Amino acid sequence: MFDPKSPFMGQSDPLQPxxxxxxxxxxLKVAVQSCELAPGSIATEAQISERFGLGRAAVRVALARLSAIGLVHPIRRAGWKVLPVTGALIGDVISARRQVESCLADVRPDAAALARMEELAEIIEVLEGQGDAASLTTRRSYERELLDTLSDAVDNRLMAHFLVGLWDHSERILRFLEMPASQPFAACQxxxxxxxxxxxxGERIVALRMADITAFQNYAVAGLMRDRTELGVTPDAQDASSNNGQSRPDTGASPGRKITDESGTKSNKGVSS
Structure with missing residues (x-):
């Protein structure tokens, strides 16, 4: 009988499918949220597989799952497009967060969760005063852990899942809007x-979260006002792979090359195309 765990079997690839x-x-989710895969960019499965050193089959399934939560979507004969960051998206995220985060009024974390929140609060306070990129990234990860600890205590698991998705979108928007010369978004309370x-x-928790959403909105508005993207630019056709019957030379991107950005969206260098 075949035994995949047999010591006589090769161990070159220990991961199961x-x-x-x-x-x-x-x-790939981290790549999208951190804007490593730039908003509005298009790439094929082969290019993504080569760039990140991942198997084609795994990439295909992973992209389909990311598509289900609205981070990417397929473009016929072109590949996969990362969801662009637009004013409309930011507005939708803010509106949804105002409605959904009210569910945190009923959270009752257990003793272990409360102790962890206290530890995280101390770490965040220490990191908040440090301006280097590594400290900012670390601080954000601890802030997210604190928020996830709250969401874990939400009784309605469907609502909690939706809330986590909105926080994912918010993180990506912040990464997109933060420029090297701009002040980073302040830490949560x-x-x-x-x-x-x-x-x-619970009333205090919701009030704190609403204040954070307002601060996020103000930061996003300021970021959009710094953006030099031209308004009124006609977007690409729905089929991004064709141009008057000819294949587009700018679709997709291979490792080491700039991933193509759709017209009217901000590039990964902060300059509109």
């Missing part, structure tokens, strides 16, 4: 959130 797919999904959760003060 499901693990490969999960790894590819996690890797971690200490106050931890204290409100410990006191079971």
């Amino acid at each position: 499901a693990q490969k797919t999960s790894f590819a999904e996690d890797r 971690a200490r106050e959130l931890a204290q409100a959760a410990a006191a079971g003060d």
